[in-house]
Amino acid sequence: MKKNGNQALLPAGLQDLLMPAAAHEAEVVRRLIDSFSSEGYDRIKPPLLEFENALLSGAGETLSDQIFRLMDPSSHRMMGVRADITPQIARIAASRLQNAPRPLRLCYGGDVLQVTGSQLRPERQFTQVGGELIGITENAADAEVILAAVTALEAVGVKDLSVDINLPTLVPAIAKEFGYDAEQALELRVALDRKDAAEVEKIAGEHATFFLKLLNAAGSAQHVIDYAKDLEFSGVAAKEFAKLINVVELVTEAAPKLTVTLDLVEHRGFEYHTGTSFIFFAKGVRGELGRGGRYDSVSVDNVTEPATGFTLFMDTVLRALPKPKVARRIFLPHGTRRDEGAALRAQGWITISGLKPVENDRAEALRLSCSHLLENDHIHELGNN
Structure with missing residues (x-):
């Protein structure tokens, strides 16, 4: 068969998944979904395309630059290809499932398409698998979604798992209490996120010593908790930190062998999160296995309810697994x-x-x-x- 290089060429970040990789991915997705389902998460299937305003509401607001857009020839309204499935789950929960009993447990699996890739994930099309727990504020919900993801990942064979738990609302709460204006608070948050001590000291002014100590609040969970207690958080920050400690306690009690780390100034990628957030890693595997956290589920009609959840990235998950056995x-x-x-x-x-x-x-x-x-x-x- 003759090869035609031009016809076989794909855009950057897109690829054909061939055998046996395609079958392997499908099997792993099925097993992950089965694990979520066994914990009461019902599977739903949102469409690949939606009207632009629906995709960009609530949790989708930060994805505007990552959405491919096209005009719907039927309605003459702008549509978008989903760049993330979480906003779609929030829309469904607030509309078609608004009368379903809370807490609402949903899971999903499907492809997403993004305008640009990144250094760690150059792929622009990849499969997401995840779960959302909607309509409850208790810390037990945050612990449940972390443990549900860990259980599923271990069930498919991922070894040496770790979870890095973050609190993206902590720095804004402290900055507000110290009287920083919105611009200063943003600059400070960015500098802390970059671990730029010199810039933190420059922006923080009289509170530089405090924020430089906060910058070092990263590492094993118990070490960070003990270290951060000396910072004597107050007000909203103290309440948020207490919630975080409780979530860590619930997770480590249920999964004592799981490696749990904390980073109190991590914010990048958690722009729409409103509380405890987290990232999953596996030792020796490039990139994140997944991430998630607490957010406000907001519908197109601005109906808001508390939610938490996680998304696993199948390209990274598959890298963490041994090669599939050769079929007979x-x-x-x-x-x-x-x-x-x-x-x-x-x-x-x-x-x-x-x-x-x-x-x-x-x-x-x-x-x-x-x-x-x-x-x-x-x-x-x-x-x-």
Whole structure:
């Protein structure tokens, strides 16, 4: 078959997922969803396209630059391709499921498309799998979604998991209490996020010592909790920190072997979050396995309710897993009865049927990447020669 380079070329950040990777991804997605479902998360399936205003409401507000847009020829309204599924879940919860009992547990799996990739994730199309817990403010909900994700990831074979828990509302609360205006608070938050001590000292002024100490509040969970207690948070910041401590306690009690770290000034990527947030990592694996946290679920009609949830990124999850086992493929020479193939398939074999007579069934089986050959009603394992 002749190759046509121009027709085979794909845009940057897009790829064809071939065998066996495509089947492996589908199987892992199924197992993740099964794990969520076993904890009461009902699967829903939002559309790939929506009207632009729906995609950009609530949690989707920060995604404006990442959405591909097109004109709907039917309604003449602007539509967008989803860049994240979470805003769609919020819309469904606040509209079609507004009368469903709370807390509402939903899960999903599907592809998203973004305008640009990043250094850590150059892919612009990838699969998201996740869960949302909507309509409850208790700290137990934050702990539940973290543990649900951890349980599912471990179930599919991810090793050496860790979760980095953050509190993106802490710095804004402290800045407000210290009397910084909105511009100063934003500059300070950015400097802290970049771990830029010199810039933090310059912006913080008389409170520089406090914020430089806060900058170092990162590491193992218990170490950070003990360290941060000396900072003597007050007001809203103290309440937020107390919630964080409780979530950490609930998570570590339920999963004592899980590595839990804290970073009290991390904010990048959590712009729409309103409380405890988190990122999942696996030792030796590039990039995030997933992330999530607490947010306000806001509908197009500005109906708001508390929510928390997580999203797993399948491209990274698959990198954290061992290569899939090679499937047992057996070649059925031309003329093999259909019921013989059915019996083998019932035993778990993948059958490849010969559609015409060939001179050498063994050679044909090897050519078609089969591991076994059915010959004279016997199964023969094939070597590489």
